[in-house]
Amino acid sequence: MEYTHEPVLLQECLEGLQIRGEGVYVDGTLGRAGHAREICRRLTSGRMIGIDRDAAAIDAAGQALAPFGDRVTLVRGDFRDLGAILEGLGVQKVDGLLFDLGVSSPQLDEAARGFSYQHDAPLDMRMDQSAPLDARQVVNTWSEEALRQALFTYGEERYAPRIARAIVRRREERPIETTAELAEIVRSAMPPAALREKQHPAKRSFQAIRIAVNGELEALPPMLSAAADHLAPGGRLAVISFHSLEDRIVKQTLRELATGCTCPPEFPVCVCGGRAKVRLVSRKPITAGEAELTRNPRARSAKLRIAEGLA
DSSP: OOOOOOOTTHHHHHHHHTOOTTOEEEESSOTTOHHHHHHHHTOSSOEEEEEESOHHHHHHHHHHTGGGGGGEEEEESOGGGHHHHHHHTTOOOEEEEEEEOSOOHHHHHOGGGOOOTTSOOBSOOOSSTTOSOOHHHHHHHSOHHHHHHHHHHHHOOTTHHHHHHHHHHHHHHSOOOBHHHHHHHHHHHSOHHHHTSSSOTTHHHHHHHHHHHHTHHHHHHHHHHHHHHTEEEEEEEEEEEOSHHHHHHHHHHHHHHHHOOOSOTTOSSOOSOOOOOEEESOSSOBOOOHHHHHHOGGGGGOEEEEEEEOO
């Protein structure tokens, strides 16, 4: 497979991770291994552990990382199970972890995966194609209220009630089978003013359904907690998010991990015994520069947050 994918915020990630040649690193969202490959190039006696729940990503990464031989371990799994994956490999502490959240460019670009409103394909949207829940089931079996809630919560779609109602009306006639059908239903439910917006009218709805199918947001707190637990002192955790819902959860969870104490503010002394597991390397997220945005417009919404493990 020809390697053409450009990883987002690559230099910022490499600098933030402070890679040591003998270190152990985890790429928990392997994708096409763009970040992982550059980390591997900086290793001497170190090790790279790559995790992805998409079998196609594991296969592609296997080819991209083949030159690094036994320094690389690939695991097909969900990053919400990070702790169990590392313990299963006999790894207690790592020197760095990287997570590039959300749907990957190859998944969007492969029409048959059903992620994109720009290609007509069967409704799917599963990152793990062996998972039981797909977008077709969500669209055709969830109640109107469940659809409205998902569209509003995961897509921040202000027209969620109208769209949910339109989906339910259409599926009463026949099942909704394809991305083109769904995109047209969403568009038809929008008022004229919304159709004049710059972004595609179905963008937020497709995002919401994809997040619901893959349980993306629910996986973040346990993953981040496990990452902090397995981070060696001085090791770095780097997380790239692409929309406000992800970034809000990452920001809040990292802040809690950096605080430790959960006692109410009015308590004069700590009685919970909690301790900070990480320190925040920067309070504000790192974003792409103009040069990268020119090369790769998909980096425009990317936000990178970095934390460092404490002793």
